[in-house]
Amino acid sequence: MGLVVFIAGLLVGSFLNVCIYRIPREESIVFPGSHCPSCNTNLKAVELIPVFSWLWLGGKCRTCQSRINGRYPFVEFLTSIILLLVYMEVGIGFRFLLLSIISLLLLVITFIDLDHQIIPDGLTLLIAATGLVNLLYGYVGGDGISILNAATGLLLGGGFFLLIAVASKGGMGGGDIKLMAALGIWFGWQGILLVMFLAFIIGGIYAVGLLVLRGKGRKDMVPFGPFIALGGFLSALYGQDILLWYLTRFL
Ligand SMILES: [Zn+2]
Structure with a gap:
């Protein structure tokens, strides 16, 4: 297989x-x-x-x-x-289908953002739509997150990135904000915090790496979408494992 x-x-x-x-x-x-x-x-x-x-x-x-x-x-x-x-x-199974769709949407978003520094709204909407299907599927199966949790995730993900965009005067694009909101539906508030955490850790490591290797200055624009996408992919697949690992090590 x-x-x-x-x-x-x-x-x-x-x-x-x-x-x-x-x-x-x-x-x-x-x-x-x-x-x-x-x-x-x-x-x-x-x-x-x-x-x-x-x-x-x-x-x-x-x-x-x-x-x-x-x-x-x-x-x-x-x-x-x-x-x-x-x-x-x-x-x-059906879960394979759902996780494959979100993972591959994130892959497409990653490369489009790298090439054009945009995240097409249509792709973000597809992520939100699959998120709703995932919500319904988990709801029916009894192992999903609640609708309230998904709504909180949407507001938290989108809201936090909106704050960053305002505070950094455009350092974060509208595409990033919408993508985080859409992922919030998938993950709920705990999950979207993990997505953010991973995106910033990986983005931070990458930025430091660039600085060391190439001496890139602040002016060089690195799109953030790929880091959100990677954080989203890792959370979707390994979110439970990562949280468990973290909790047993640090608490
Ligand atoms: Zn040719």
């Missing part, structure tokens, strides 16, 4: 590449088919096999020989790894 998940991940990842490229450009994600960004030649089936086509063609377009970004196979591979991690946590 793991192998099936892995191969499905490569195919899904190939579609996510299309989403990452086209959504911020407001192009359709279904039509036209994939083409070389350089010479516009439509890609044939042999050129569309995730990861392998790229390796086989040496990372170049078969028609115009222009370099094809290594990020395409990377995203495909990463998608497979993410789906495998979800599978290892919850097996196959």
Whole structure:
């Protein structure tokens, strides 16, 4: 089953590449088919096999020989790894579907934010919508969070980032605020605190790393969305484990 998940991940990842490229450009994600960004030649089936086509063609377009970004196979591979991690946590079922959707939405958001410094509202709305389904699913199954808790999470996540945005005079974008609010529905107030905590820890480590390695100044803009996304992914999959680890170590 793991192998099936892995191969499905490569195919899904190939579609996510299309989403990452086209959504911020407001192009359709279904039509036209994939083409070389350089010479516009439509890609044939042999050129569309995730990861392998790229390796086989040496990372170049078969028609115009222009370099094809290594990020395409990377995203495909990463998608497979993410789906495998979800599978290892919850097996196959409705929960797998929900966690896969939120994880992959966060992946798409990460790369769009890195490329364009925006988080499209449509993707944030999809996270909120999946959050509502998750809420309902947990509610029916009896192991979810309460509606009041989800509403508190929404206000806490969005509100806290709104405060940061105001206090830092635009250091945090509107996309980040909305994403945190949407994730609040998923996680409730305790969970969204963990998302924030992880995002700031990882973002902080990254910032210090950049400062040490490259001497980057304050002026260089690093989007915060990817750190929220990573914090959200880790919380969704390992939130309980992380909290348990933390509580047994430090309390
Ligand atoms: Zn080409």
